[in-house]
Amino acid sequence: MHTQFPPEVRQHLEHKQTVVFSPEDRRLIGTAGYEAPSEDIVTDAVLAIYLGKNVLLKGPTGAGKTKLAEHISALFGLPMHAVNCSTDLDAEALLGFKTLQHNALGQSEIVFIPGPILLAMTKGHLLYIDEINMAKPETLPLINGVLDHRRSITNPFTGEVIRAHPDFRVIAAINEGYVGTVPMNEALKNRFVTVEVPYLQGEGLHMLLQKNSILHDEKLLRTFVQLSADLLALIEMGQLPDEAGSIRALLDACDLAAYIPPRRAVQRAIADKLEDERERAAVMNIAETLL
Incomplete structure (x- = not known):
């Protein structure tokens, strides 16, 4: 099993397969089955995730970037929370929102519903940011602290400082040169290890x-x-x-x-x-x- 990885990585992957999640979280674990044009693609991406690096999957549309992210989710046994970027992406879509709910006593109260980033951070899951260069340049700096050594963010809706679980990992995907995309700024790009994902042939x-x-x-x-x-x-x-x-x-x-x-x-x-x-x-x- 996972013979292409160093012994300590194989042991880690095998251990992660034994972690028990709730049925709801287990449904978020991806399915293995990515066919790689080169074995190095999976090996390097897995090693980077094992080392706690953020991984940027770079390649043309339809090359299998999302499938590779799901494959890594399955190898690590980590539930995956996805963010699909667009020009409409805002802080609520990333972090969550406040809403009115009724408590057990039938009273109305304002509660905060965490979004995919905060869920992945607090539960120690995998965060997948798809088409990261489709987001408006002013949106993504919100999560700079999530992607660097701080691994934390101040929730703008509650004022609470959220610190990531040690198992929290991040994968992003990028299609370069497509309509609606913008170049990633250097500060954001420097927070990732990049893995090229070409078409399979x-x-x-x-x-x-x-x-x-x-x-x-x-x-x-x-x-x-x-x-x-x-x-x-x-x-x-x-x-x-x-x-x-x-x-x-x-x-x-x-x-x-x-x-x-x-x-x-x-x-x-x-x-x-x-x-x-x-x-x-x-x-x-x-x-x-x-x-």
């Missing part, structure tokens, strides 16, 4: 499609692996956007191809998502050549 991709798609035609699965390679070649030349290489989209195409003609499956799952007509035509040209 070759035999690893074939195994993933075999395992996760309802399509069982081996010849067709191999053709979809080649389709992915050809799409990535055009992406590298700047002729297609990153989303054309999404593994999620490729899986969708495989599933559809179990029931409809493969070229139409590629059109529905990959080509029609693209805005530019020339990009859609480029995808379909590859599909027509292979399929």
